[in-house]
Amino acid sequence: MTSDVLPPDFKIISSLRYDPALAVIGKQRAAKSSSDPLSTPYYLLPYHQERLRNAATCFSWGKALAFLKQDTNQFVKFLDAFIPDDTKPWRLRIVMDSMGTCEVEVNPTTSMDPLNLLLPSDTNPQATIWHVYIDSECINPSVFTTHKTTARHFYTAARFRSGISSLLEQAEVLLVNPAGEIMEGSITTPYFRRRNAAGEEGGPVWITPPLSSGGNAGTTRQYALAEGFCTERIIAATDLVDGEECWLSNSVRGFIRGKIVLMGSNDPHT
Structure with missing residues (x-):
């Protein structure tokens, strides 16, 4: 896709957590790998760089791609200039346009374990x-569901249909493609516990929707897959059970426990 078919204010984005506590975790894991994604106070920063590079490549944004090819240490120095107080956690939103201009929005966020x-x-x-x-409705997969961009109206609409009125609310809605497959959450990646397929050894495993279902290539998703927490498997929306426990993740809140609530069944919004 070329930029001339995109809205003039269209940008690619990535949101992540800055947390000084990650420095301690990074030191503990340093011996494991020199390229560990938790090696900076910016949660999973190498994965965010990769996500932005993939989006810039998809939209043929050469200038943005040139900026994003800097190494992680250089990018850390760039981001450090936006941090008001390096002793506190912050929510960062990296925003890039087709000309390679990178803006960083920084907002306070709550401390967490x-x-x-x-x-x-x-x-x-x-x-x-x-x-x-x-x-309750289906969404067609597209480059706007695969990559994280400012085109997010369909996520907002899905949250509205589910009665979620605020990003501060401890609630999520799962997007569904026309084939009836779970794509992702509106602001998180979901994980479900399932038995192994016939012929496979071992007990139940955690699974997450494959990118072929149309969801976003999230950074915490990449981390969970790389570390062996989960595998990919198509998840039919009709297979989810009311009260079923799951996990959710994103790069601001980390990993969060969830519980499936089918509309009309123990639903606090009805």
Whole structure:
């Protein structure tokens, strides 16, 4: 796709958490890999660079791609200039246009247990559980669902249909493609516990929708796959059960417990 078919104010984006607590985690993991995605206070920063590069390539934005090819250490120095206080956590929104202009929006965010930024385990059970709804309408997969951009009206509409009125609300809605497959969440990647397929060894495993279902190539999704927390498998919306437990993740909040709420069944919005 070329930029001349896009709205004039169209931009590619990536949101992430700055957290000084990540410096401690990075030191503990340093011996594991020199290219560890948790090696800076910017949560999964190498994956965000990759996500932005992939989007710039998709839209044929050569100038943006040239800027994004700087190494992670250089990018850290660029982002550091926007941090008001490096002792506090912040929510960053990296915004790039076709000319390679990079803006960084920085807003306060709440402190949290840094364990929530690591893969889910019994050591970080989390008391908070989000209600997870299933969108009542289907959304056609496109470059706008594959890449994170300012074209987000369909996510907003899905949240509205599910009765979610604020980003502060502890609730999520899962997008569904015309084939009836779960694509992703409006602001998170979902994970579900399933038995292995016939002929496969082992107990139940965590799965997440494949990109072929049309969802976003999220950074926490990439982290969960790379670390072996989950595998990819097509998930039919009709297979989800009311009250079913799941996990959600994004690069500002880390990993969050969720519970499927089918509309009309223990639904706080009805």
